[in-house]
Amino acid sequence: DVKVTQSSRYLVKRTGEKVFLECVQDMDHENMFWYRQDPGLGLRLIYFSYDVKMKEKGDIPEGYSVSREKKERFSLILESASTNQTSMYLCATTLAGTGRNEQFFGPGTRLTVL
Amino acid sequence: QQPVQSPQAVILREGEDAVINCSSSKALYSVHWYRQKHGEAPVFLMILLKGGEQKGHDKISASFNEKKQQSSLYLTASQLSYSGTYFCGTTVNAGNNRKLIWGLGTSLAVNP
Numbered sequence: 564d565v566k567v568t569q570s571s572r573y574l575v576k577r578t579g580e581k582v583f584l585e586c587v588q589d590m591d592h593e594n595m596f597w598y599r600q601d602p603g604l605g606l607r608l609i610y611f612s613y614d615v616k617m618k619e620k621g622d623i624p625e626g627y628s629v630s631r632e633k634k635e636r637f638s639l640i641l642e643s644a645s646t647n648q649t650s651m652y653l654c655a656t657t658l659a660g661t662g663r664n665e666q667f668f669g670p671g672t673r674l675t676v677l
Numbered sequence: 678q679q680p681v682q683s684p685q686a687v688i689l690r691e692g693e694d695a696v697i698n699c700s701s702s703k704a705l706y707s708v709h710w711y712r713q714k715h716g717e718a719p720v721f722l723m724i725l726l727k728g729g730e731q732k733g734h735d736k737i738s739a740s741f742n743e744k745k746q747q748s749s750l751y752l753t754a755s756q757l758s759y760s761g762t763y764f765c766g767t768t769v770n771a772g773n774n775r776k777l778i779w780g781l782g783t784s785l786a787v788n789p
Contacts, residue, residue: 594775605781606719606764613775621776653718661775662707662768663726668718 566590567669569654575675582641584672586654593659595637596666597621597629599650606653612637613659644676678703680767682780689755689787697750697783699765708748709766709777710739712759719764722750755787 570585586595596611598621608621610629618629626648630638641648654669680701687695699708707726711719723732725741725748732739736753752759762784766777 596776603781606766606779608776611776619775661777663724665709665721665724666711666719666766666777667721671718 567654567656567667569652569669569672571672572670573673573675575677576641576644577677578645580641580644580676582644582674582676584639584641584652584654584674586637586639586656586669588635588637588656588667590656590667591634592656592667593634594657594661595631596655596657597627597637597639598653598655599623599648600653600671601650609639644674646676648674649676650674678769679778680705680708680765680780682763682765682783684783685781686784687786689785691757691787691789692754693787695752695755695785697752697763697765697785699748699750699767699780701746701767703769704745705748706745706768706770708739708741710748710750711764711766712761713764713782714761722763752785755785757787757789760785760787 566589568587597609598606612618612631628640652672655666657666658664680699683698710722713719728743728745730741739750741748762782764782765780
């Protein structure tokens with residue numbers, strides 16, 4: 564069974580704080596993704612990584628950065644949290660060849676920025 | 678480039694059928710279907726790769742038309758457990774398929 568874990572289910576931070584969200588997978592998947600999900604807006608891709616130390620911007624990268632130092636771990640960083648970054652954050656992984664392989668999602672982190 | 682899902686929402690009584698569509702203006706390499714229950718992460722249902730393909734398990738099946746521009750998800754004799762939001766995710770070509778492009782989702786509610 565693929566396991567994708569995220570560091571927190573719920574997180575409350577203050578405006579301006581630096582926030583780290585971590586995702587760990589145990590299935591040796593090449594690709595890892597960070598999405599945010601807001602009502603009515605579906606799944607929006609923030610960043611993804613297809614190899615260690617490799618990253619690509621998704622559709623909404625502004626205000627975020629990522630780090631992938633090890634294959635199993637993909638971190639999302641909010642450099643200076645703002646209230647409009649309050650959202651559900653989902654990490655997902657897949658084998659290389661995203662089109663033909665299912666994505667496995669972590670349980671999500673609900674982040675509130677006050 | 679974002680696929681269009683229809684309908685946006687549907688309400689069923691237990692035992693009724695539903696069809697959810699996912700359409701693209703371009704030919705697709707693949708279509709994925711996922712279901713997300715409230716407060717949970719999306720869960721994979723199936724992938725379609727070939728034009729004209731049909732797939733299914735239990736009473737949930739999907740098709741991919743010959744032109745590979747539309748996929749439909751069929752829910753037959755719906756159960757309460759089918760409630761949730763259904764998303765399609767698409768890739769446009771085999772050579773550049775590192776990420777999925779998602780539809781906005783279809784909310785399905787099954788009532789007793």
